Structure formats: C-alpha cells, structure tokens
Amino acid sequence: MIDHIDGVVKAMTLAMMILLSTTFFYRDFSYSRIVCFLSWGLGIGGLSLFRAIVVWGAAWLRQRGFDQKEVVLVGGHDEMTRILLTRLQEFKGLGYRFVGLIETRFEGKRGRETPTGDLLPTLGPFSEAISLIEARRPDIVMVTQPDLPHYPLLGLIECCDRFGISLLMVPKIYDLLIHVTDMNDLDGIPLVSLKECTQNTGYLVVKRIFDVVVSGVALLLLSPLFLLIALWIRLDSEGPVIFRQERVGQHGRIFTMFKFRTMVADAEARLKEMLDFDTLPEPVFKFENDDRVTRAGRFLRRTSLDELPQLINVLRGEMSLVGPRPEEYEIVERYNIWQRRRLKVKPGITGLQQVTNRGVPDLTERIKYDIYYIRRQSFLLDLSILLRTIFVVFSGRGAF
Numbered sequence: 001m002i003d004h005i006d007g008v009v010k011a012m013t014l015a016m017m018i019l020l021s022t023t024f025f026y027r028d029f030s031y032s033r034i035v036c037f038l039s040w041g042l043g044i045g046g047l048s049l050f051r052a053i054v055v056w057g058a059a060w061l062r063q064r065g066f067d068q069k070e071v072v073l074v075g076g077h078d079e080m081t082r083i084l085l086t087r088l089q090e091f092k093g094l095g096y097r098f099v100g101l102i103e104t105r106f107e108g109k110r111g112r113e114t115p116t117g118d119l120l121p122t123l124g125p126f127s128e129a130i131s132l133i134e135a136r137r138p139d140i141v142m143v144t145q146p147d148l149p150h151y152p153l154l155g156l157i158e159c160c161d162r163f164g165i166s167l168l169m170v171p172k173i174y175d176l177l178i179h180v181t182d183m184n185d186l187d188g189i190p191l192v193s194l195k196e197c198t199q200n201t202g203y204l205v206v207k208r209i210f211d212v213v214v215s216g217v218a219l220l221l222l223s224p225l226f227l228l229i230a231l232w233i234r235l236d237s238e239g240p241v242i243f244r245q246e247r248v249g250q251h252g253r254i255f256t257m258f259k260f261r262t263m264v265a266d267a268e269a270r271l272k273e274m275l276d277f278d279t280l281p282e283p284v285f286k287f288e289n290d291d292r293v294t295r296a297g298r299f300l301r302r303t304s305l306d307e308l309p310q311l312i313n314v315l316r317g318e319m320s321l322v323g324p325r326p327e328e329y330e331i332v333e334r335y336n337i338w339q340r341r342r343l344k345v346k347p348g349i350t351g352l353q354q355v356t357n358r359g360v361p362d363l364t365e366r367i368k369y370d371i372y373y374i375r376r377q378s379f380l381l382d383l384s385i386l387l388r389t390i391f392v393v394f395s396g397r398g399a400f
Contacts, residue, residue, distance in 0.1 A: 008051065009380070012043045059093030068097045072136060074129060074156070075144030076104045080170055084144050099138060102129050104145050126152065130159045143169040199345070199377070206379050211321050215314040222308060229260055229305060236296040239265030242309055247326035250346045255318040257326055258309035262297025263290075304393045310349045322382040323348025324370040339363070342370040345377070352381075355388040 016036060061067060071088060075081040081101070088098045100123040123132050129152070133141065141160055146169055148156075160167040230241040243261040246254050293301065300306040313319040319326065326347035332340075353369035373381070 008044055008047045012040055012047070015043075016040045058095075062095035063092045067095050069095055069139035070099045070136075071096045071140045071142060072100055072102060072123065072133065072138040073098065073142050073144060074102045074104070074126065074148075078145070080144045084142060084170065096140070099136065102126055102132055104148065129156055133159055133165065134163070137163060138165060140166045140168060143167070146171055203377070203379060207320065207382065208317075210379070210382075211314050214321060215311040219311050219315065222311075225305075226308065229300070229308075232296050233261055233294075237264060237294045246329055247347070248329055248332040248343065249318055249326060250343060252332070252340075252343055254329065255313065255326075257319070258312055260300055260306040260309060262294060262300050262306045263292045264294060267292040307349050314349065318346075320346040320348045322350060322385050324351050324373070325354070339367055342367050342374070345374055350385060350389040352385055355385055355392050358392055 016039070020036065058067070073081060073085065085098060088094075088096050100121040102123050102125070104126045123136065126148070133156075141156070143153075143156075157167060159165075233241050239261055241261060243259045243263075244256050245259070247257040249255050297306070310319055314321055323346050324342045332343070351370065352373040353366050356369060357365065373385075
C-alpha cells in the first residue's frame, strides 16, 4: 500500500509542476496558489483512497478464495523455504495458494510439518520436477534454492515457459543491501551490475526536518510527563533518573543514548555475573524475567515510556524517530559482515521490527526486518511505522 501511495504522490506532484510551468509561459492561463495547493492535496487524498479501496477489496476477495494462484515451491527444507512458505500462509490477501513442494533433497516422505504445524505436501524429488509440473500445471513456480544444477534448471525454465507458468527465483543476494542497476553482456555472458543501496538525498532532508520538528515539539509538550516519571523513579529506587549508555550509531559511530532508568543502579555490574558474551551462540541477549528491573521500570518498559529521553538524541542528530534500534558496543563488536549492514542508517526510537515482531530475541530475524526497512525506506513508510507504533505500545505485545 505504501508503494501505491508513493506512486500517487509522485504522479500528482509531477502533474502540478507541469501545470505551474504552463501558467508561467501562458499568462492568460493561471490559478491562485491556494487552488493549486488544494488540488494537489485533494488529488493525492482522493486517488490514494480510491486505490486503497481497490487494493483492500481485491485482498478481501482473495482471502475468501477468489482469484487464487496455485504456487509450487522448489527447494529444500531450509530457512529460505520456511520463510517463503510462512509469507505465503500469512499474507493470504496476495492471492497465493501453496499446493506443494518439489524437494531438491528428497527423502521419500510425502508430507512434513509446516512452520504453522500443518502438513506440508511434498510432491516429489527435483529429478521429477518437469513431469510433476506438467501434471499439476500451477500458476507460479517459486525456486528457493538458486544453486540448482545448470541443465535441470534450464529444463525447468523451458517447461514453465511452454505451459505459460510464471517462474520466480529467490537470488543468493536477497538479503544484501544492493541494487541490480543494469544488465550487461560480454560476448554472450550476462553480467549484472550491482551497487550498494544508497539513500535518496531528498528523503534524507525531509526525514531530518521531520525529526527535528517532531522531537522538539514532543520534548516541550511532554516535559510535565518527564517530571512525573523522574519523580516516580527517584521514589521507587536509588540511582539516577536518566540512564546513559554508549551505543553504536550510523557507520559505527559511538554516541551516548539516554533512557529513563528501569533497572537497579548496579545493573551493569550484575550483568557480567549473569552473562558471558564469549559463550553466546550469537551476539545478542535478552532476559524475559530480569530481576534487575524495578517496579517502575516494568511499567515504563511495557509502555515504552523509558525510550522518551531518546528524543534528545533525535534532536541532536544521533538518532532518528524511525530506524533500526541502536545496539550496545559489546554486541556490535561481535557482528559478522552481514549483520553490520544494519549500521548503514541512523538508529531509531522505533522501527519496522518493533511494530511487526516486537520482542523477538533471534538476531537474524531482527536484522532481516532492519535490512528490509533500509531497502524500502521512504517517508510514507516512516509515517506508517510511527502510526503502528502507537497501537503496538498500547497493546503491550512483546514488551518485557
């Protein structure tokens, strides 16, 4: 939906620029600026509403069995197959109906459990893929294992082309922050031009202005609430009101992050007794029942009010309202090269992972949300995340 609205905004803005250019060259053809501005705003609102009705209406019909496309997956029982299958089952409004898996490593079992506990129909081994597809005739074939043998893969492509079946493949580079910018040819050898994801300068300017205005106004309006929280923390336990900790920001820069203190004063010292970083399977930790959290701290964490002082970090330019959460230096120090991709943008008070799967402890899952956000970031996506944050905070889901 964000992509649809983004397209409407760009189209209406371009149309308004053409109209204003016309009034410049033809003096007799002119409208007041107010009329132009209102036309631009009403056009965006009306077209966005119309497209939203069409999109949601189509999704509603697909969820009830209309316009369904049968999908066959080709791959193993690996992580990528599991992720793609979960997406197909979760987003039924897209109109995809999973009918079976063609296994690249077939073990003779025609049924396995899906991530949701349902029986996963296995159609057969990859060696029989062409005959299985000819018999089933699905609408779409999705290949989740891109390193298939060359000639069998060509046979699969030819088969799908012959029957008008869409063939989609998840590339090996699916989780990298790169753009496929061009396709070149070297004496018959196809070469794909890749480059790092770059942020749009206009988007960055608008995002920064929005961050400064919102954080500044919020600090002024919420100052009475800050005083009440500070008083509660001082009455509840000994120690400072504001907790300061070094975190890693954009491009690995270290900055001091502010939070309302939610733990006992010696929490950092006690952590070293509770945890040995060198023994962790991955550089992340989270305790669901942490006895270092104070009574006031439990409420502040559940409602995310402990994060409010980070508005100061936003105002200072160290953070943004929306972005990946800033991590501690000890954790980032143990990142591998893929995990460090999340440091390409400013950290945020809230983010896509927080509103989609709040509280998930698995680092790999969290970073996948962050990388998806970095790839797709736009001002409209930021607004959507901020609005969803309000509902997530009030629900208290995933907070501890």
